[in-house]
Every structure is written in structure tokens, then in C-alpha cells.
Amino acid sequence: MTAAKKAHGPVLTTRALNRASLDRQLLLRRHPMKPADAVAHLLGLQAQNVKPPYYALAARLADFAPEEYSRLMEDRELVRIVTMRSTIHAHTADDALALRGLVQPARTRELGQFRKGLVGVDLDEVAVRAKELVDAEPRTLKQLREELLKVWPEADPQAIGVAARCMLPQVQVTPRGLWRRSGQVALTSLVHWLGRDDMPPATPDATVLRYLAAFGPASVKDFQTWCGLTRMREVFERLRPGLLTFRDEKGVELFDLPDAPRPDEDTPAPARLLPEYDNLLLSHADRSRFGPSEYKGRTWDGNYAYSIFMVDGFHAGVWKLTEDKDAATVTFEAFGKLTKAQRAELESEAARLLEGPMGTGVPYDIRYAQVVGTQRTGA
Helix, strand or coil: CCHHHHCCCCECCHHHHHHHHHHHCCCCCCECCCHHHHHHHCCCEECCCCCHHHHHHHCCECCCCHHHHHHHHHCCCEEEEECHHHCEEEEEHHHHHHHHHHHHHHHHHHHHHHHHHHCCCCHHHHHHHHHHHHHHCCECHHHHHHHHHHHCCCCCHHHHHHHHHHHCCEEECCCCCCCCCCCCCCEEEHHHHHCCCCCCCCCHHHHHHHHHHHHCCECHHHHHHHHCCCCCHHHHHHHHHHCEEEECCCCCEEEECCCCCCCCCCCCCCCEEECCCCHHHCCCCCCHHHCCHHHHHHCEECCEECEEEEECCEEEEEEEEEECCCCEEEEEEECCCCCHHHHHHHHHHHHHHHHCCCCCCCCEEEEEEEEECCEEEEC
């Protein structure tokens, strides 16, 4: 019998799921949270590139100042580290220690893809050697690989670099990640950077509850998609007595916290500009609560994700900001027709970015383009 046939509980429509998740993601209204509190609530921000965490918080927080976030990075209260889905995330220091410990089994499992390039390599020794190297001085990945290949010359260079990343939690040291002051990627160990190792791995049970608070209602597969771990059904079953259960319109069982917000599906959702790789769109197995599945191919180019904009709570197109010392341009590329009111909302969001602390004070222009299939044309 399938999970869909076994599932019980009230049905949550796609719009109801959309509004609930947007509320948890701080996107139905801007919040007065401090940046570190928001990062903790959201269980980290996708940070493969430097600017996305800043734009993610600008979309969610009232009076967000990028310099405040930068200070947290410099003070090592926030760090950039590989955690969920083997990607760089910005986390609070406590979460960096705890969540990296939680997902370590996924990082170890990841090395199975590189076993042919790691024949004869002692992975525990890789971690020891890598820590000695990066704690002596921050090193680029290229420098770290070159040093490790002196010990294991027969290893595949890419594989030995992945082994170091997976076996040793490493952070990207500042100035990488600072607002408009970023440098090259240089690595040191998380424990060395923080000067402490006082957080045990987060427990799966506690992390499920935090995940539901930030991304719920959600299925077991949704949680596994977010964190990269497997066989989490037993965790949800253990927690079931204290949770509510629902079904989506496809019959999939969803879990949620009893006291979590589930706004009416007709609750207004303002337009929002989100950065590439925003976790809103990467943390569920079924992403239809944020837009039609056919839009997915329009928001990615290979492994590169475009920045997306939300209209009425659903992603409705992509946007791009280009800046130089004399001018800035925001280009909206819509997947369908935008109403006059929707354009006005988007333009207000763009103005908020470019006229506030996120901007550079130069004149700016707002343009529109129409996406037809995968072809983009100026408009």
C-alpha cells in the first residue's frame, strides 16, 4: 500500500501550503528579527555565492543592513560551511557545529562516488593532514589538494579535495562573504576558526521540529531532500504523537507542529525578490507549492540557478541586477503576463533594494522581458 493511500488527515490545498511555508519563511511580511536570529530560524541560508544571503535577508527582514550581517561574519558569529546537500550554507556558529555533525553521514556517503580516485587513501588520515594544513594557515582548495597529493600521489586530485571537504568541516574565512569586500575562497577548520568545539551533533528529532517550524507542513521526503539524510521515516514516526498530520492534494502525508501558523489560503502574499539558490525552492521534494513544475527548467541553466521573483506567493519569473559605478539595472523576465498592480509591486521591491542600504546610490533603471519557453526576449 502506498504512502498516499495510507495517509489520513485534512487536505491542505497547494495555496494553503504556499501560504503556510511563506509565513514560516518570513515572506508574508517583513520581520524585525536580527540577522543572526533569522539565520538560525531558517536553519541557514544557501551561500554558494557571496551575495545571496544578503538578498535573502533583505526580502525577509525590516530595516536590514548588509553591514550588520558582515560584522557577524567578521566576528565569527556567522560562518560559511558545507552542510545540507553538500552545498555552502551560512549558519550561526552553534548551528555550524551542530548541523554539520548531523549531516556528516551524508558527507561520508558522498565519498562513495569518488572511491575509484581514492584507492589506498586513508580517509581518517586525510582529515588529520588537512586540519594540520588549513589550521597552520588558510589555504585555497587548490593549495590543499596539492599538499595532500604529496602524501597520496596516486589519488585523483578532485577526489582528494572532496575527501578533505567531506571528512573535515571547513569554513571559508573572511573577507570572503563580506558585503562588497569579498576575497578568494580560503579554508580553515571550523573548530580552529571558532576556537571551540562545544556543540554535539544536532539530534534528528530536534532538527525535524526546527525544519517544520521553518519549512512545514512537510513530508518525510521533503525533510530528506532538505538535509540529504535518508531513512528518516522512523524519526517522524517517533514524533508523530506530538505532531498534526495532513494530506496534500496528491494524497501525500504531511507533518506539522500543532502551534505553527497555517494562514488562510487567501492571505495576501506580497511580491518578493529572492536570490539564486534560495532555500525556499530547494528544501522540499515536491516544490509545486511555490509554482508549476514546468517552471523549474526556466529557473536553472545547468547547475546555475537564476534569481527568482514571487508574485501572489508563487514564483513568476527571474530577475537580474547589473551594477557598475555609474548606473544599475534591474531586469524582470516574467513567465507570463504581469498585471499593472504586479509590476508596481515588483518595482517597489526593486526601489527598496536600490534606494536603501543594499544599493550603491547610483541612478537605476527597471526593465521587463518576456520568457517564451526557454527563450528570453527584451520587452
